[in-house]
Amino acid sequence: METFLGLDYPTWWFLVIGALFSGYAILDGFDFGAGAWHLFFKKEHSRRVALNAVGPVWDGNEVWLVIGGGALFAGFPVMYATLFSSLYVPFMLFLVCIIFRAISIEFRGKEEMAWWRKTWDIGYSVSSTLLAFLLGVVLGNVLQGIAIGPQYQYQGAGFFEFLNPYALMTGITTLALFMVHGAIYLLLKTEGRLFAKLTLLLKKSMIFFIISFGITTLYTLLYIPHLSDAFKSNPILFGVPVATFFCIANVPRLANKGQYRNAFFFSCVTISLLLTLVAIELYPTLLFSTVDPKYSIDVYNAAASTKTLRIMMVMVAIGGPLVLGYTYFVYKTFRGKVTLDETSY
Amino acid sequence: MDVEILARIQFAFTIAFHYIYPPLSIGLGLVMVVFESLYIRTKNKEYHVLAKFWTKIFALTFGIGVVTGIVMEFEFGTNWAVYSRYVGDIFGSALAAEGIFAFALESGFLGVLLFGWNRVKPWVHLVSTIGVFLGSMFSAIWIVVANSWQQTPAGYHIVGEGFNARAEITDFWAMVFNPSSVDRILYVWLGAFLAGAFLILSVHAYYILKGRFVLISKKAFKLTLVVATVFSLGQLVTGHSSAEGVAKNQPAKLAAMEGHFDASAPADMYLLGWVDKENQEVTGLKIPGGLSFLMDYDFETPVTGLNAFPEEDRPSQLNAVFQFYHIMIAIGMFLIALSVYACFQWWRGKLFDKRWLLWTFVFTAFLPQIANQVGWFAAEMGRQPWVVYGLLRTSDAFSQAVSANQVLFSLILFMVVYTLLFLLFVYLLNKKIKHGPYDDTEESDRPLTKEITGVLTGN
Helix, strand or coil: CCEECCEEHHHHHHHHHHHHHHHHHHHHHHHHHHHHHHHHCCCHHHHHHHHHHHCCCHHHHHHHHHHHHHHHHHHCHHHHHHHHHHCHHHHHHHHHHHHHHHHHHHHHCCCCCHHHHHHHHHHHHHHHHHHHHHHHHHHHHHHHCECECHHHCECCCCCCCCCCHHHHHHHHHHHHHHHHHHHHHHHHHCCHHHHHHHHHHHHHHHHHHHHHHHHHHHHHHHHCHHHHHHHHHCHHHHHHHHHHHHHHHHHHHHHHCCCHHHHHHHHHHHHHHHHHHHHHHHCCEEECECCCHHHCEEHHHHCCCHHHHHHHHHHHHHHHHHHHHHHHHHHHHCCCCCCCCCCCC | CCHHHHHHHHHHHHHHHHCCHHHHHHHHHHHHHHHHHHHHHHCCHHHHHHHHHHHHHHHHHHHHHHHHHHHHHHHHHHHCHHHHHHHHHHHHHHHHHHHHHHHHHHHHHHHHHHHCCCCCCHHHHHHHHHHHHHHHHHHHHHHHHHHHHHHCCCCEEEECCHHHCEEEECCHHHHHCCCCHHHHHHHHHHHHHHHHHHHHHHHHHHHHHHCCCHHHHHHHHHHHHHHHHHHHHHHHHHHHHHHHHHHHHCHHHHHHHHCCCCCEEECCEEEEEEEECCCCEEEEEEECCHHHHHHHCCCCCEEECHHHCCHHHCCCCHHHHHHHHHHHHHHHHHHHHHHHHHHHHHHCCCCCCCHHHHHHHHHHCHHHHHHHHHHHHHHHHHHCCEEECCCEEHHHCCCCCCCHHHHHHHHHHHHHHHHHHHHHHHHHHHHHHHHCCCCCCCHHHCCHHHHHHHHHHCC
């Protein structure tokens, strides 16, 4: 198989998609998190400030989902097709929530009536919460494996099979992680009483996250042995979970000192390290078959042709810096605390 | 109903709904760039007001376009898994390219376009508007490339057999510039410009009729009328070249569009008609040999008809393809007639005197939308029974793992949510139009006296 800098193309593409998904989780993670907190703010002004903290950036954040989805489609068509058709119901719910969230953000400020705003506040918050949860549920199903039979066909049939105990745990953990992340983001964007309230909420959510993360980790180690194989065979990799724990611990430490910028940096690093852990646990598999390991989907049987992967690498090399450039530009323009004007939501 | 038909209904419904919005974003984007550039050049505050006003309406369409578009990207995998595996190499790379090169540009600058009026210098804002507009244009390129490859596959070879068969890229640029890409991209762009331009004409015609914001509306109307005239005429050229491409690359589709059955005979062109599939007849108003003439400038040239293809390789919904195609053409011709006539009245200095003309413009906003929709219906239904022309049948392409109940569930969900979304969209659009181009803060210093003078002197 052809290689580039010592790695074969499917592996490169695995890394690229991992990086895209990390970027997506970091970016949409804080705005889902911020949305999940929305109903905790009681005053109209607080809600507007919180909404406008994500106002100029949420749409750009969702682009990472589109790019990630396209990259998965192009790089690993088999994985894209099997994953999406197997987890049909959660993905459909995810799409409906994406739509509800967008229209809630968009339409909330268009009318003055209290009931109107309240309706969209609920829509925004509930959909943000469900989105974070559903992302975790999908992740849980991927980690645990699903019933794939011959020809990459999913053999499960139930409507709610995706809601198994492990997926619930990863769903809740993801929600908790995004709420921590979102709270820190909002701390960077707010002032006054809302800011003070958020410092308390951050503490609570941090505890909630650590407990749910601990339980999920324990369950993984005890009941899903295939996920720790990579660590057993290659002890150097053990450095990654260690680094992850230090990063997690660093977030409340920095937050207590009031260094929210640094805390936000470390919550970003935490998210990408957690996804690195996922990547190590999976590779080279993408989706475990619970029917028979020989039906599992891995980076090799799922990959597009080497030619396509190479073309896509060129696209990423050209497009990646551009995407980072636009992202930098928009965040730089809207840096600092939120100020409301007539164009705000 | 079985999974296949449900999946097709769901795809058709979600894509048709989605396609209300991106053309508006592209078309409004173009005119916003024009308004804002004029503001920077002339420093005339009215252009600034217009740019800001249309940006607000743009925001409404753009947001809905994005989220309904994410649905499309997921739906290939959820409902068309076999198709996704088959074309992932090609279709997937076009979608990924859209994300990286178009969508990121668009959404990256969107924040500044919508919320940056007071935060960045005017020229930086203009650059952002142009960035968003170009992003939406690029987006159209990649999507139309992907779809054109389904119509006229090129630059690929088939690897594997049976279930494992799939198309792999052999030549990327041949795939991108497949025989129908360029014609169809231009056609789609112009259709989008018309959708935006006629919405703007409609709203400003309404203001003029109601005597509100008259001066500024006249300015906007004239500028946009130029755009509408140029591109409705341009659509003749791109449409013709598109049809020639269909004749060459997808003869069965062209034959279905004109209801031409004879395997090889001169073909007529219908202005309107009705296709009787059983008796292989079309009743209607026709130009004998018209299609032959369009293709070869000779009324006698034989054109390949439907009977040249085995029954199972022909589109089944012949009358629908025929009607959709003809509605699109009729609307295109009407738009040309209307905009050219309006230009003529403008030249005579009587553009704003004819109330019936302005009322016609008010209602014409719907027509490019309808033409865009039925044009796509004709293109997609005319490609049937293939999802990838000549390679993969639609009936082989859907997800085997998904049950009919699941699709029914999601279809109902989408219908409910999209109906709600559409009602809200119409309500808010109406509200914005009623409110008018001026911000509440600017209301006090708006040039009311100037407008009244404008009305009195007829400028």
